[in-house]
Amino acid sequence: MSIIENYQNIKNQLPADVQLVAVSKTHPASSVKEVYDLGQKVFGENKVQELMEKAPLLPEDIQWHLIGHLQTNKVKYIAPFIDTIQSVDSEKLLAEINKEAGKNSRTIKVLLQVKIAAEETKFGLEISEAKKLFVVYLDGKFPNIEITGLMGMATFTDNLPQVKKEFSTLKAIFDELNQLKPLKTLSMGMSDDFPAAIECGANSVRVGSAIFGRRDYFL
Numbered sequence: 413m414s415i416i417e418n419y420q421n422i423k424n425q426l427p428a429d430v431q432l433v434a435v436s437k438t439h440p441a442s443s444v445k446e447v448y449d450l451g452q453k454v455f456g457e458n459k460v461q462e463l464m465e466k467a468p469l470l471p472e473d474i475q476w477h478l479i480g481h482l483q484t485n486k487v488k489y490i491a492p493f494i495d496t497i498q499s500v501d502s503e504k505l506l507a508e509i510n511k512e513a514g515k516n517s518r519t520i521k522v523l524l525q526v527k528i529a530a531e532e533t534k535f536g537l538e539i540s541e542a543k544k545l546f547v548v549y550l551d552g553k554f555p556n557i558e559i560t561g562l563m564g565m566a567t568f569t570d571n572l573p574q575v576k577k578e579f580s581t582l583k584a585i586f587d588e589l590n591q592l593k594p595l596k597t598l599s600m601g602m603s604d605d606f607p608a609a610i611e612c613g614a615n616s617v618r619v620g621s622a623i624f625g626r627r628d629y630f631l
């Protein structure tokens with residue numbers, strides 16, 4: 413199937429109120445443009461350098477989401493234009509984004525990335541850390557940032573009950589924090605597990621290979 417067919421196929425599976433972040437990592441700007449021309453405006457990349465190379469080749473009204481681990485020393489490169497940083501996993505990073513957003517006279521939207529997978533993962537906040545960081549944010553410490561929601565990744569397994577259990581855990585945390593301050597975005601689900609994620613309450617999914625085709629590596 414072509415990228416265009418893949419895209420239509422995914423769109424047809426998504427309820428109207430679920431946002432699609434088209435994950436274009438490792439794929440060329442020309443492929444992004446094909447999907448953009450079908451009306452897709454939100455794209456995700458996981459590496460700053462790749463994003464910096466691609467973004468200037470593409471229309472300015474694309475909303476770029478960073479979905480991969482972000483080092484504090486690279487925040488300055490994307491702060492002028494990034495729409496949402498989905499992968500915030502420390503207070504230090506949040507402080508840096510706040511600083512750089514201020515320098516650019518912008519508010520940057522972020523999601524807190526929470527560890528929900530059973531497998532050992534390098535990045536993401538523990539559930540307790542995420543809750544604490546949200547409270548620090550509510551105290552008004554980061555005026556140039558808007559925490560709009562949470563992001564999580566389930567264990568890489570075909571054990572569907574386990575995947576759903578992990579997604580449901582994140583949904584419960586989302587509901588809890590949403591009581592403190594209304595949140596918009598619960599980002600969970602990728603090419604292989606987005607239907608389960610939506611069942612469990614996701615309203616934003618990050619789909620890459622099911623649109624653009626297989627990558628040679630996972631990252």
Ligand SMILES: *Cc1c(COP(=O)(O)O)cnc(C)c1O
Pocket residue numbers: 435437458479480565601602603604618619620621622631
């Ligand atoms: C690569 C990636 C995706 C998309 O993965 P696919 O399996 O290709 O859909 C989603 N989220 C994150 C954080 C990623 O790194």
